[in-house]
Amino acid sequence: MKDIILKAENISKQYRLGQVGTGTLSHDLNRWWHQVRGKDNPYLKIGDVNDRSTKGSSDYVWALQDINFEVERGEVLGIIGKNGAGKSTLLKILSRVTAPTTGSIQFGGRVASLLEVGTGFNGEMTGRENIFLNGAILGMTKKEITAKLDEIIDFSGCERYIDTPVKRYSSGMTVRLAFAVAAFLEPEILVIDEVLAVGDAEFQKKAIGKMQDISRGGGRTVLFVSHNMAAVKSLCTRGIVLEYGKVVLEDTIENAISHYLKGRGDAMNSKNFNDDFDKEVFKLNSISLKNKSKTIIDPLAENDIIELLTDIDIKDTEHLRYHITYHIQNEMGEAMFSFSNATDGTNLKQGNNQLKCFFPKDFFQSGQYFLSLFVIKDKREAIFVDEDIISFTVVDRIREMGVYMGREPGYIKPIFMWENKL
Template identity: 45%
Template sequence: MRVEGLGKEYIIGHQKSGDLRSSFAEKISSALGRNKIKESFWAIKDLDFEIKKGEAVGIIGRNGAGKSTLLKILSRITEPTTGRFEINGRVSSLLEVGTGFHMELTGRENIFLNGTILGMKRAEIKQKFDEIVDFSGVEKFLDTPVKHYSSGMKVRLAFSVAAHLEPEILIVDEVLAVGDAEFQKKCLGKMDEVSKNEGRTVIFVSHNMGAVERLCDTGIHLERGKGIYRGEIDSALNSYLNNSKLNEGEYFDHNSEKETPFIKKVKVNTSLPDQIHQFGEVLEILFSINIPFELNDPALSFQIIDQLGVPIVHQWYFDKDLGNFCTNGEQKIICIIEKPRLYMGNYSLNVFFSEKKYDTNIRLLNICPFRIEMTKAREEFPWNEGACKYIEDSKWILDA
């Protein structure tokens, strides 16, 4: 696989579009000369690299670095704006939950559909069929339409199909995070087998640096759509970790026109400037969530992860805990961790928000980086010997 001068440009508008009301408003604005100026945004730009047959390559970078856009181009889901790429061999991709599935067809029918799309004959698919079903663990639901599958079941079947239908190149995005820990381990083992034993190429995107380090031989570090480093995986990880800017410690969604629930803001309130937090002191994490309608059983949770993507702390909050979370409008919530058990080092957040009524499932990964440092002398700490026996003592407070 060879990529030369690859770039993808998007035109960003600030107006709604699609429904009748928005279209009418746009026409009125146009007639009055009030159309807002649109701006261009390069998701990736001037990207060059080569991947050899049989390599397991990790694509790493922060949110918005261009990782998913790159994979969509390589999977031929979207066309590049500039540059070119060459791929020798059959590509199988797993980029989003349900990718490549026809929701009205059963799991069985989708296996044959995917194989046909990849250019396989029916006899070839039949040879792999039992192996695919056994790996996915969805045998009981094989003749059920995929639209009735849970997200975890869709991921299980989709990965099994992608990995077993003998692609020369297997592309996998962060979607594996939807599955349980046991299945993730199983998938990593399968990708390792595909790469090392079968000589197939694997391109893997994940915020779990530990998984990337275990699976991949080489890495490509992206920042703001550009390639920062291409080389051995250890060096690529160091490039990524060293280039993470702690002062970008706040997540903010600028789109104020969304008509579905979304996380507007997440911020770690550190005790010192530049996203530095004093070891042992109370840690506060602020969430601002836009809720346009009354919701059904909303749930918010987050993980504090270390620099390799390993969860250290996991906290969650349900509507029943406070009672006012279903109120329309913007809700601000603070989680106070009074005794954070975080040693000196770099950390960030994985944030999850879901609710049943509108089938909302939001995942923000590796956001709000901060650093724990020890700037006080030992005798200044407001705790006694043996305080480490306490687990995280946290509470959720609704900021009305």
């Protein structure tokens, strides 16, 4: 039988735009009148989906709608999605910071949360005092906290400043101490929302290792939100993908990450934009990739030159002020490198531009990649940014018989010059 430690049923959260709390007095009275007559809240029947890029028709918006999932004891669940998808709202509900509009949550243990830097800390109190304060909030006795005190201080790396008020800590020091408290005071459920991104690389590695230890060795449960897909994949066993406040996928962490990273770039290797990207300064028509000797419908082979074609119209008469830059990420969402047409003086002209960029053959390893587009003004201001605007897949089409058949490490295969002087 499953050992379920957390169960969320039909969780929804509704907000009224521009208002504090539930809104106007008339709306509150209307809710109360429906309630005393045994009827449903009338405002649950209205409201737009949580799409921040469009203008809605209602003052009400659903930050979350009909969220259902279960978490087993000792499981590490990754919750991923774009900004505004509802991740933080869900974690606030799970942490009991805010109540759901509808639905219920069943817990099987104590919950500790790191929702933002310094969660639950009092800036006027020292680091040591805040450890005892947070431990008490978690239901720990003074004796239990004292037994863990040295470990917490050592892990945080803040020993020199442990008797200094927290208001004088940097954001990195604060999150170090907050994570150490939450991890070592042994809550049954640990909820973490992106705060580790504040810490340096060394601390992030320590924190991820500690979360792995407490979930696998300690049998405790972790709910983890992050935009760092490498961290999510290394830590989590299962993933939930949120879009516009709804669960669109609940699957293995590999499948969840793949679904999330495809984004709007799911038209593989080629994408037409029509009027979607018709701006005051420019109009983006299409982006496509193909091998130099093939068409865009053929698979991209790693052993042939790859052409990247950007079809863009420039409307501004001061056209020399603009250029485009691409960022390329691997399938884990890790940035690999950026490149721009400005580096070799290939200027954009007024009217239609069909920019071609050529990747040498055998440059990419086989795998999936994602491009983010930036339109830059005066070499310093990004007037347009679209992340993961298109994805493309490179395949290995030729292998000599008898050679190594596995995938080489890394994502690119640079060709270097060699010498052998006798």
